[in-house]
Amino acid sequence: CRRLSYVEEIMQKDFLEIGKVVNIHGLRGDVKIQPWCDSAEFLCAFDTLYRADGTPMSVEAARVHKGMAVVRFAGFSTPEQAESLRNTVLYMNRDDVELEEGTYFIRDLIGLQVVDADTGAVYGRLEEVLETGANDVYTIRTPDGKQLLFPAIGDVVIETDPEQGIMRIRPLEGLFEDAD
Template sequence: MLKPFLEAGRIVGTHGVRGELRLEPWCDTAAFLSGFKTLYWQEGRTPAQVESARPHKSLLLLKLAGVDTVEQAEALRGRVVYIARTDARLPEGQYFQQDLLGCEVVDADTQQVYGKLTDIFSTGANDVYQVTDAAGKNYLLPAVRQVVTAVDITAGRVEIRPIRGIFDDAD
């Protein structure tokens, strides 16, 4: 089952004296989070209304309702911020990393199970998926359309057509 709330980032500090927060986003860009009107604490149990949000370098500067002093803002340092899945819209073919992690990775043609997707690395050109097999061996594969042919988050399944040599000893 998909989690109704997704980890979006962590409060890493304050900005100014009027209660603004510095948020380290755990998504592609801080701009993605700047459009949310409500964020959440405690895995979604407590809503926080966003008064303003703007990207600043690699961070998001955030003003929340009820946080009006630097002392109130400082008390939130280190807390994880969540977004509601229902508020988040991704373009076709894009997925939340949290949803991909743990998915079973199978061959699109033979249905052979290669392992579980255990990590995702951002390399600039494309992401790279780490797949860990039952014996604990790790394999890296590029997250490109020629390799990743289908993703079914609900079923927890990623289908691939691996490049020769990734899962075997072929050159």
């Protein structure tokens, strides 16, 4: 098992992947970024993005074009300079975003132990968040390897505590009956 460097530890804790440079755009050094976040608009709101090694990249201009973020970084003013960024994964500093109460980064939810709010019974670990449009759906992997799904709605998710590594839920009647 490889030990993480100090920079890698900081990047995993404080920074989240936000997108990937997929192409250049135009002649002024702009790049197209495929957003790996809620939207291209969200990505365009940042003044600084980061490379995987923690190097900050100052955003001079950003706009949305056909669902992609088109960004010009300081120091990149030609297509050749922009080309050097192709396939670069970009990160945001989580401290640059203030989340509303009760909202979390998906990364902070993955791995939470999911327990019954009333009985304390352990259902398993949250494995995946499916974005369905109406509401998210959470996937749990049970200790015996089964997969359970439940809606991320207030009637089901009673408490989410990433600091303690736990999510308390109250399943709707019959929700997990077919899982037995």
